[in-house]
Amino acid sequence: MTFIVVGAILAGALFGYWILPAGMLGYLDQATSLALCIMLVGVGIDLGSQRQTWLRLRALGWKILLVPVLVAVGSLAGAVAGGTFLGMPFNESSAIGAGFGWYSLSGVLIAKIYSVETGALAFLTNVSRELLAFVLIPVLAAKFGNLVAVSPGGATTMDTTLPLIAKATDADTTVIAVVNGTILSSLVPFLVPVLIHL
């Protein structure tokens, strides 16, 4: 997956640098709009079919929702604080923070509907978040407890960082991680467009 993502961007960048005339970029718009719709329908189908996770959520009680809510609020507040330090506008920093580690979706969404520069920043920020999560999960689990180890991964705790969480924590925390990742993943395609247009 990582190779596909990096390969697609590199191939596009090389094409843009050497082959594509600047005036041709406007013609990409219709093709990318169609691609965005197709991708979002696919993302929606995936989210809608996560029935098992919603059943788990009901069984565990609504208090478990506090984990993704706190991860989301902390992520947004942290990104806005960091963005303010860097002199960035609120809408950009908050939308980038709302990627919650889902670098492919947040990057292309912002590049498509706002600006390619901010999209690239969102992509790199959320790639960095995933890398940071891989480093921090075992350390946080050992020093501050299993629940804290779920927090750095954001939306990735339902897929890419889940095996590491399962290894570093226990079965109970793995269930919480799946619920956390699913809810945060559901929020990304809604929050990013809303926040970037503030």
Added chain:
Amino acid sequence: MALIFISLAAGILIGYFRPLSARGAKVTHTFTMLGLIILLASMGAQLGSNKKILGELGQIGVEAAVLAGCSVAGSVLLVYFARNYIYRDLEQKLSHWQGREDR
């Protein structure tokens, strides 16, 4: 933006009311990946043809590291302070749920 939410809502409704077969899920995944690859390549093409952004890639990398570090710090801090409250009563429910899954 309306197009984004309509596409998402359509997908969620399809996924919720008409769960896909294994083959259908595979086809959907292929189309999702295809859409993603087109968008990523398009983002790459726009970056590659923009000399200004290419010149600022180092600075963008530093900004990304700051934003990622702050986001992670915010998430970790809030969950750390609330962990005892969240865990209260939860352990019993979790062991009950694990028991059901094991059966």
